Amino acid sequence: MAISELQLPASVTAHEFADAARLAEGLAVDVAQRLRTAMDENGQATLVVSGGRSPVAFFQRLARQPLDWSRVVVSLADERWVPVEHADSNAGLVAQHLLQGEAAKARFVGLYRPAASLEAAAEQADQALAQLPPIDVLVLGMGDDGHTASLFPGSPNLAEGLQAQSQRRVLPMLAPSVPHQRLTLTRRVLAGAGATLLSVQGPGKLATLRAALGGDDPAQMPIRAFLQDPLEIYWCP
């Protein structure tokens, strides 16, 4: 099955690539162009990326795009509550694969805070994110359970995280697998992005996307909250 066979809402556009390398390159070129446009309009650009296993090739290609990185702010859609040195840190992933070469000139705003509790860390990150300029480009991923960012089905704070008008920018969340403790930007903040791109690979993620399109309750599959608004999906088999 291919993404062209899905019944997508009119606001959702699909870009299909032959393989993961072409997807990473195509996504990097498109994101860089969107950042350049934002810089032309506002003098600066803000990029929010996701973590997990799949974005490494995209990060490496994006780092090599010709851009005035000194005018780019980079932040995260979500984070595992671990220090940057930890193997599961999304900030560590970004530092290792994106903020390299010229891209090291970008300003990074991370979510991790070494607080006494996950809740306190989320409150501190929430305050820090008040300084984040409006998001120009958001790159989301999606888990096999339909989570995006760290908006996980079944997590205690999910209802608040999905509220379109939540007062919070960052919430503590619990993932069903290790590491359990997460920090996530809320739907309200994520939905404010100028452009939202969803990067997914493989038949498993396509099946998840099809299941998400077949229902309308974001509490069961949080990615649904982002399928109702303008969205560009980047997919390869």
Ligand SMILES: O=C1O[C@H](COP(=O)(O)O)[C@@H](O)[C@H](O)[C@H]1O
């Ligand atoms: O845990 C996470 O998973 C999703 C999906 O990751 P992937 O490696 O399967 O693409 C990711 O979007 C999220 O940021 C991450 O924390």
